[in-house]
Every structure is written in structure tokens, then in C-alpha cells.
Amino acid sequence: MNPSRKSVRRFSVATAAGLALTVGCIATPAAAVEPSPKPATAGVQLDYLDRGLVAAGTPGGVFLSWRLLGHEATGSTATGLTGTDFAVYRDGQKLATVTDSTNYLDASGKATSEYDVRAVVGGVELDRSATATSWSGNFKDIPLKKPADGVTPKGEAYTYSANDASVGDVDGDGQYEFVVKWDPSNAKDVSQVGYTGNTYVDTYKADGTLLHRIDLGVNIRAGAHYTQMLVNDFDGDGRAEMMFKTAPGTKTVTYNPDGSTARESFISLPTEDVAAGYANTDDYRMSAADYYEHMVATFRGWHDHPEVKAGNWPATLEEAFGIAPQYQYPLSRTDAEAVTNYFMDVYAPSRSARNNLRAFEGFILSGPEYLTVFEGATGKELKTVSYEPGRHDDGLMWGDYAMSRIEPGNRVDRFLAGVAYLDGKKPAAVFARGYYTRSTLASYTWDGTDLSPVWNVDSGWTPMTNPFNDGPHGRDGTDPVFGKLTTQGFHSLSASDVDGDGKQEVVYGSATIDDDGSLLYSSFDTMPPQSATPGEEARLGHGDAMHVTDIDPDRPGKEIFTVHEGGIWAPYGYAMRDAATGEVLFGEYSGRDTGRGMIGDVDPDVRGIENWAIGMQSADGDKLSTTSPGTNMSIKWAADMTTQIVNGSGNQTPTIDDWKRGRLLTAEGTRTNNGTKGTPSLVADVVGDWREEMLVRTADSSALRMYVSTEVTQHKLYTLMHDPQYRAEVARQNTSYNQPSYTDFYFASDMDFSHVPLRAAWLPGSVKALQQTLEDLVDSGDVAGPVTGQLTASAQQAAKAVNDGDASKAGQAIQRFAGFLVQQKKKDEVSDLARTMLDYQARNILRAFEG
Structure with missing residues (x-):
């Protein structure tokens, strides 16, 4: 049973009214919405989400899990957050009211049972969720449509497998859609020679409906370093967009209901490029x-x-x-x-x-490069601009011919991307090129019409005396401000408010860019006696893994844990540094490429979050073990809020393992991605409670399989997607070498819930939801008389202001709505239930403007 959202809302009103009368929940009208200070800019913008209810069959019954939304949390206890409680229903009959978590095990549940949950606010049951029926187990398959096999210009055949994934609500219904990248079997690292097949980016509904496919074309090489796909609601219209690097030949394919192709549409080339003779039929692959x-x-x-x-x-x-x-x-x-x-x-x-x-063949070293914004629901091109900076050359100036390994097209084509709340309010897109020598970053905002640059960072070229025989790594660039950014970048980046000013910085490996585009710091330290250059000050340098969050709860601020591959030329194999200053707190010299490292609360008996690369250390640097857990990917899976590890690469079956308890899950019939990296398509809090889901491809790539944890937890926390850092980290998780997503706050088994931020986030779909609730209440007769027009007009004005991007006017309109809601004119009729429901939604919207 999958009732429409409209029917769910109407049933919710009628049912809640009946329950209120039966159990006596409503004694007096809820407190009126009181006037608040004139609203200015709305709070941080996050996804408007529904309840995300899932039901999973287990040996002990049917396990239910659902979301607590960020704005519903109002306080804390020793075990979780307080705020909204939830009534759980099976087949229309109430099972329980859950107050200490957002999960429930129905021991008597059956595969045919239908469940819903309802928020309990002031004793009134509101906001009935969509109905959920039980999965047969702890996973759900999202069917995929594999692209056709292909053949390279040399006659080499290749096939496709599903690779990295992301999520975004592309149609504004409060549910996430799934964006999946398809890699050909001949995908390459940037240093590897040969042709690759095209890269495809698909968008699917949860039932497997393919909304559209974007074919990046022959002029975008396939591999982990080339296509970093950002999925987020950048313009605040409640619907996610997609951004990634494109080229002539990139096109969107839409489909008929029977799966046949309905339309193909190439991106529009800039006028100056058309005038110069470039076309979407061009092929710049080099033989x-x-x-x-x-x-x-x-x-x-x-x-x-x-x-x-x-x-x-x-x-x-x-x-x-x-x-x-x-x-x-x-x-x-x-x-x-x-x-x-x-x-x-x-x-x-x-x-x-x-x-x-x-x-040497198969590389694209010439031709235009673009950055394109696509509409998430349709794949329609919204804007295409030149990718900044351009490649300039085949890598000669970038140092690709200078090292002993001559690798044209390598350092020049190292790309990164991420999302960052640079103003503390709305997500911006960050795209980067290069990190071994010249290092560049460019940030943009999207308002629905224009892709506007925020700032650009460029280290300048790394000076070389001989481009065919030199060592340009670790050398300052020519820019007087950003020159020390060279060789500090990693295969990923993070967005985090490291200095506590409410705005996110971009953690660029061993350096950090402030929210305004200035260089916050570039970390150096003294080379140890056993190194190649004892006593010299040297960059911490490049590495493959980076983790940013509050790792040590007993010291102020956040920390950054990184591993480094500089060997005898780097001061550390791994280092823990202060996120605000870049100062190294502790680390260990290795003299070799320390390729992997991870953090996680894998031992609940140890204070803080453990870290490992060369053995395992506590958050403050005490050596705990000479052995350590895996480093492919971590996941927040357990009921006790510890961290688990995803293991398995290549043709191995993925597993989720606990450092203390052993194996918790064997994901039979599935595979991870990206070779030895062994990363799932995505690890994120996609549905259900605060725990993360693991999304992996089936072995034949016929489906994206989403696993959910079914351990009953007594901890209550809002969805991690309503934490700005975590949401930004999920958006960048697919970038190059996939890294876990971390929260803005300390997350571990010994966390103090009073330190979890209670955020009044701006959720773009909240005004639309208020309008829908009002419509249902008018239809049911709970709102009648002249006040109906006043409330409707105020809600419409708020919706228009939101569409216009005017937060102040939107807030003022909701204040007028609140005023009309509490007026008591003779011909007006607003039932106690209606007042409670509308009051609740209006308060949450106003909190976003105040908070």
C-alpha cells in the first residue's frame, strides 16, 4: 500500500482528531504563536525531509526505524535528545508511544503488516507518516538499468558496473532520490594509459524508476579522479540540483514509461566556443x-x-x-x-x-572544459560555464614531465569537489584542480539562474629550473599569499567550521581555506633526525585519507587526523592536528608512504575517538595497539553509538565488523567499488533513525542494495542529515578517494547529548508543507470562515517570498499567519486540533528565522 501524500495527510487529520477525542489528548488549545523579533536571514538551509519510516523483517519480528527531524529536538537527557515523541501504529491499531528513541521492534509483526508513526506534540498526534510494509530482511534493492557495453577506438570491449552514489531530494517530496555513477570496466587512474568508456550519471526513485541519465560523453575520461558529482539543493527551492565537470558531447537522456529513449539533449556550448568552431560532436581523445x-x-x-x-x-x-x-x-x-x-x-x-x-593514448588534453548545473528531477541543463582554471597545457607546467615517471595529463587532471556553507546559511559548491604542484580551488553559489563565483584560490605555478628533470613537489607556488598551498592537497576535501565563527572552512588536506577564501593556515613541522632533511621545516604534505570532526572531547574545538605519503621527505606518516590552527598535536614519522588511516569510536572503554594508521592511538595520542581495524570505510551502525568498519574489496563480499564484537553483517551477493579502496557506493543516514545505511551494488549491478541496522537502540538523535557538516560531507563523499562523513559535534558512545547543537534550520519545503496542511484542514472543516482566506493568503505570500529568495518577507508572512491563527472572530472557526497542527508548523518555520 502506497497512498498518495494527499491521502496520507487527510487520513492523518481525521485519525488524529478521533484519537484526540478518544484518549482526551486535547484539553485546551495549544499556546498561540507569539510575535518574535523581525526576521532577517533564515537559519542554515538543510533538506526538508519526511519521517523516513522503514520496516525490516528480523528473526525477532518487524523492526521499525524513523527520523527525528532537527527542528523537533528541544533538549537532552543522558541517553539522547528530547522533543517530539512518536505513536507507532500497525494496521491502524496503536502499538506504543516511543519517547526514548526513534525505533521499535514489533515482535508480533508480520510481512503483510502496514505501519505508520505519528508525531506526538502537546499530547496531540500529528503528521502521520507514509505507510511502510516490511522488507523481507534488513535490506532493500533499488533496481538499476545498466548501460550497454561498448568498444574503444582500438576495438577493446568494455562493460559497466555501478560505482559511487549520492542522494538528494530532486522533486521536493521529502524523500531522497539516488544518483548513481556508472563506471566502465576500463576506467583509469589519471596516471594510467588507455582509452576509457563513457561515464554515466543516473537518477533513480527508490522504486527503481530511472528519471534520467546524463552521458558525460567521450571528452570526459572515466575514473575516480575525473568526475566528482555534487548533489544538493543549492538554490533553496526544496529540490536538489547536480553539478559536475562536463565537456562538448555531454548530454541528458530522458525515457518513456516503457524504458525507451524519449529525448536526448546536449549541453549548450558557450557562444564564444561555438564561434571558435567547437561542437558537441567533437572527440578530443588522443591516440x-x-x-x-x-x-x-x-x-x-x-x-x-x-x-x-x-x-x-x-x-x-x-x-x-x-x-x-x-x-x-x-x-x-x-x-x-x-x-x-x-x-x-x-x-x-x-x-x-x-x-x-x-x-600514450586515451587522454583528453585539449578542448573546452565546463562546469554544468543540472536540474535534479529532469536532468535538464540549467547553466554551463567554463571550468576554472583550465588545464593550460598537457601537464608540462604542472610538473607532469619533471619527475622520473613522466605522466602527461596526471597532475593537471586531479579534480576535487565539495559542498560548504561558506556564509553559514546556504550551501556553496567548491571545485578544485591540482594538489601536488599548482593547487587551485573555486567556489560558486547557485540561485536558480546564475552560477556566481564566491572566491578563487590559486597557489600559482610551482617554479622549475627544468620541466623535464626537476622535483617540483614541496616547493612554494609563485602566488605570494597561496604559494604554500602546493603539495598540501589530498584526494578529498572537507567542509567544517573549524574556527567556531558559524561559517564553514574548506579543509584542503594539510591546509585550510577560510570561509572568505583567505588562507587560514598551511601546516608545516620540523623534520626528524631519521628523515632526509633533519631539522628543516617541511610541509605535512599530501596524503590519501583525512578525517575532520571533534575527535577529542576533552580539548576545545575540532581535530583533523591525516596520513601522509611523503616518506623520508615528510615529517609524519600520520598526524593529529588542531583544526583551527593547523598545529600538530601528535604524530609519528614513518619514512614511507602511509597510505591508509581511519578514526572511529571502536573501543567504548577508551575516552574519545580512536585513530589508527601505524597501530592505534587514543584521541590524545596514547598508543593502544600495534594492530588496528580496517580502513576502507567506517559506518555508524551499532545501537551503542560506537563505530564499525566496512571491509571487503574487489570480488570479496563486503562485511560490517565491530572491533569488539566481531562481524555484524555479511552483505552476500554485493560488491564494493574502487579497487583496493573497497568503498561502498555510499554510507549515509538515508532513511530511518540516526544510524547510517550502507549502499552497495549487487554483484551484477542490477540493483543498488541499501542495508539498514536493525539493532534496537535507546539513544535518540535527530537525523544526521540535519547537521550541516554531515550533510556537506555526504555530498562530497564520492570525491576521488571516498572518505566517511562526520558530524559537527562529538559523536561517540560516551557523547554528552547536551553538547549536540539544537539547530533551527531553514527547510525549504516547510512553507509548502504548511500550505498542504492548511488545505487539508479546510477540506475537513477544521478551518472555516473568513480566517480561511487570511491564512491562505499569508501562506501564499510566504511561499512566493521563499521562491524569490527573500527570507525576511517569508518570515513576516508567517508571522501574519500566526496572528490570524489566534484571532477569535465570531465567524471564524479553527478547531483545537487545527490550531495545534498549524501552530506547530508555524513555530518551526519561525524558529528557522530566529535561529
Whole structure:
């Protein structure tokens, strides 16, 4: 049974009224909404969500789990938050009122039972959830439609598997849709040679309905470093958009009900690019022959390169390669070919046996690059702008030819993306390019029409004396402010309010960008005696894993735990630092690439959140063990609020393991993604209570399987998606090397719930929900008389103001609504139930403006 939202609302009103009379819940009208200070900017914008009720079959009965919304929490106890309680119903009969959690085990439940929950506010049951019937077990399959197999220009066949996923409410109904990226079997790391198939991004309803597919086209290479997809409601209209890097040839495909293609629509190219002759039919993939010609052209123009003309690079290629002078410049075609042959066949192999530039193919090193905003519900292109910064070249200036491993297209094509509440109110998009040498970030806001730059950060080029033989890592860029950002970036980034000013910073690996785009800090430390450069000050440097939250509850502020791959050239293999200042609190030198590290409350007997990379440490640095849990991905799965670990990579079956209790789940018939990284498609609080769900693909990629924890918990906490840091972290989880999502507050088995922020968040769908409730109450006769028009007009004015982005006017309209609600004119009729329901919703909206 899946009644429409309209029928659910109407049944809720009638049923609640009947219950109120039966059990005597309503004795007097609820307190009136009192005037508040004139509202200004609304509180932090988060997702408007429904109750998210799920029912899962277990050996002990049917397990029910649902959301406490952020605005419903009003206080705390030793075990959780207080606020809204919940009445649980099976087949229309009340089972219980739950006050200490948002889950319930119905020992007598059956597979055919139908459940709903209702918020209990002031003794009145309100806001009946949609009906849920039991899953057969602890998971639900979301059917997927696999793309057709393909063949590369070289005749190599490839297939598809579902990869990373994200969630967003694309249609404003309070339920998350699922955005799934499809990777071809020949997806590549940026340093790997070869063609790849196209990357696809699908959007599905929970029942498997494919809303649309975005084909990124042949000019976006497939692999973890290329497509970072952001899914979020950026403009505050209650419906999520998608943003990611695109190119000529990117198109949206929509479908008929029978699954056949209804329409294909390419992105619109900027006017100047059309005038320059670019088209959506272009193919910029480089063959081995193309690359050879590219190097011939590069060498013919060597004398005219700005770095050569400025005297920064060798004047001749012979000098660059360390051979005797023999050519006249500018090079003739014949001489340029001779130099290219020498470079590919002699010089490059002499630098590394792995350098086989004759086989270099499949890369996209030319052509336009774009950033596109898509409508989440339809995949319609909303805006396309140039991707900033552009590649500039094939990686020559980025240091891709300077190291012993010559890797054209590597450092230049390292992309990151994330969401950050830079103003403390609305989500902005952050896109980055490069992190080993030149390091850049650009931030944007989307208002429904314009993609507006907020700030741009650029380290400048890393100076090199010889672009074919140098060590540009760890060297300051040319920008006087951001030069120390080089080599500090990771394969991910995070958004967190590290300095406590209510606005999120961008934690860019070993450095942090302040909310206004200034450099908050870039972390350095002294190299130890056993390192390559004892006593020198050096960057903490690049690494593969980073975790940002309140790790140590006994010291103020947050901490950042990172691992580092600099080996003998880095001061630490892992480090814990103060998130606000970048100061290292403790760490350990390793002398090698420390590739993995994780944090989590895996031992409830130890204070704080444990961390591990070289053994395991406590939050304050005490060594706990020489062994440690896995590092693929963590998950908040257990009833006691400890942390569990997702294990399994490649063709292994994924598991969820507890450091103390052992295996909690074996996800038979599924697989993780991203090779040895072994990461699920997504770990996030998608449905149910505050615990995270694990989303993994089935082995044949026919479905995205969502697992839910069925341990009964006595802890009560609002959905993690109503924590701004956590929501931003989920949006960026798929970026490059997937990292867990963390809350803005200390989350562990010994957490003090009085320290959990009670947020008056702005939920864009809340005014629409108020309008719908009013409509139902008018239809039922609970609201009648002239006040009906006054309330309706006020709600309409608030809705228009929200659509116009005018928070102040929206708040004022809701205040007028509240005033009309409490007036007692003779011809007006507002039942006690109606006043309670409308009062409750109006109060929550006003709290968003006050809070």
C-alpha cells in the first residue's frame, strides 16, 4: 500500500482528531504563536525531509526505524535528545508511544503488516507518516538499468558496473532520490594509459524508476579522479540540483514509461566556443599518433614558451635533456621529429623503465572544459560555464614531465569537489584542480539562474629550473599569499567550521581555506633526525585519507587526523592536528608512504575517538595497539553509538565488523567499488533513525542494495542529515578517494547529548508543507470562515517570498499567519486540533528565522 501524500495527510487529520477525542489528548488549545523579533536571514538551509519510516523483517519480528527531524529536538537527557515523541501504529491499531528513541521492534509483526508513526506534540498526534510494509530482511534493492557495453577506438570491449552514489531530494517530496555513477570496466587512474568508456550519471526513485541519465560523453575520461558529482539543493527551492565537470558531447537522456529513449539533449556550448568552431560532436581523445604530433608541435614551439623566453627554463631542448647542442631554433619539422623520437625512445626510458610514451593514448588534453548545473528531477541543463582554471597545457607546467615517471595529463587532471556553507546559511559548491604542484580551488553559489563565483584560490605555478628533470613537489607556488598551498592537497576535501565563527572552512588536506577564501593556515613541522632533511621545516604534505570532526572531547574545538605519503621527505606518516590552527598535536614519522588511516569510536572503554594508521592511538595520542581495524570505510551502525568498519574489496563480499564484537553483517551477493579502496557506493543516514545505511551494488549491478541496522537502540538523535557538516560531507563523499562523513559535534558512545547543537534550520519545503496542511484542514472543516482566506493568503505570500529568495518577507508572512491563527472572530472557526497542527508548523518555520 502506497497512498498518495494527499491521502496520507487527510487520513492523518481525521485519525488524529478521533484519537484526540478518544484518549482526551486535547484539553485546551495549544499556546498561540507569539510575535518574535523581525526576521532577517533564515537559519542554515538543510533538506526538508519526511519521517523516513522503514520496516525490516528480523528473526525477532518487524523492526521499525524513523527520523527525528532537527527542528523537533528541544533538549537532552543522558541517553539522547528530547522533543517530539512518536505513536507507532500497525494496521491502524496503536502499538506504543516511543519517547526514548526513534525505533521499535514489533515482535508480533508480520510481512503483510502496514505501519505508520505519528508525531506526538502537546499530547496531540500529528503528521502521520507514509505507510511502510516490511522488507523481507534488513535490506532493500533499488533496481538499476545498466548501460550497454561498448568498444574503444582500438576495438577493446568494455562493460559497466555501478560505482559511487549520492542522494538528494530532486522533486521536493521529502524523500531522497539516488544518483548513481556508472563506471566502465576500463576506467583509469589519471596516471594510467588507455582509452576509457563513457561515464554515466543516473537518477533513480527508490522504486527503481530511472528519471534520467546524463552521458558525460567521450571528452570526459572515466575514473575516480575525473568526475566528482555534487548533489544538493543549492538554490533553496526544496529540490536538489547536480553539478559536475562536463565537456562538448555531454548530454541528458530522458525515457518513456516503457524504458525507451524519449529525448536526448546536449549541453549548450558557450557562444564564444561555438564561434571558435567547437561542437558537441567533437572527440578530443588522443591516440598514440596524436600524442606524437602533439610533442612535435610542443618542441617546434619551444623557443617561444613563456618560461623559456623568461630564462626560467633551458633555452634548448638539448640542454633540458643533457645532450650536446645540435639543432637550430625554432626547430624545423624534421628536427622536431628527431627530438621527439629521442625524447620518447631514449630520454624517457632512461628516466624510468615504466615510461613508454609510444603507447600514450586515451587522454583528453585539449578542448573546452565546463562546469554544468543540472536540474535534479529532469536532468535538464540549467547553466554551463567554463571550468576554472583550465588545464593550460598537457601537464608540462604542472610538473607532469619533471619527475622520473613522466605522466602527461596526471597532475593537471586531479579534480576535487565539495559542498560548504561558506556564509553559514546556504550551501556553496567548491571545485578544485591540482594538489601536488599548482593547487587551485573555486567556489560558486547557485540561485536558480546564475552560477556566481564566491572566491578563487590559486597557489600559482610551482617554479622549475627544468620541466623535464626537476622535483617540483614541496616547493612554494609563485602566488605570494597561496604559494604554500602546493603539495598540501589530498584526494578529498572537507567542509567544517573549524574556527567556531558559524561559517564553514574548506579543509584542503594539510591546509585550510577560510570561509572568505583567505588562507587560514598551511601546516608545516620540523623534520626528524631519521628523515632526509633533519631539522628543516617541511610541509605535512599530501596524503590519501583525512578525517575532520571533534575527535577529542576533552580539548576545545575540532581535530583533523591525516596520513601522509611523503616518506623520508615528510615529517609524519600520520598526524593529529588542531583544526583551527593547523598545529600538530601528535604524530609519528614513518619514512614511507602511509597510505591508509581511519578514526572511529571502536573501543567504548577508551575516552574519545580512536585513530589508527601505524597501530592505534587514543584521541590524545596514547598508543593502544600495534594492530588496528580496517580502513576502507567506517559506518555508524551499532545501537551503542560506537563505530564499525566496512571491509571487503574487489570480488570479496563486503562485511560490517565491530572491533569488539566481531562481524555484524555479511552483505552476500554485493560488491564494493574502487579497487583496493573497497568503498561502498555510499554510507549515509538515508532513511530511518540516526544510524547510517550502507549502499552497495549487487554483484551484477542490477540493483543498488541499501542495508539498514536493525539493532534496537535507546539513544535518540535527530537525523544526521540535519547537521550541516554531515550533510556537506555526504555530498562530497564520492570525491576521488571516498572518505566517511562526520558530524559537527562529538559523536561517540560516551557523547554528552547536551553538547549536540539544537539547530533551527531553514527547510525549504516547510512553507509548502504548511500550505498542504492548511488545505487539508479546510477540506475537513477544521478551518472555516473568513480566517480561511487570511491564512491562505499569508501562506501564499510566504511561499512566493521563499521562491524569490527573500527570507525576511517569508518570515513576516508567517508571522501574519500566526496572528490570524489566534484571532477569535465570531465567524471564524479553527478547531483545537487545527490550531495545534498549524501552530506547530508555524513555530518551526519561525524558529528557522530566529535561529
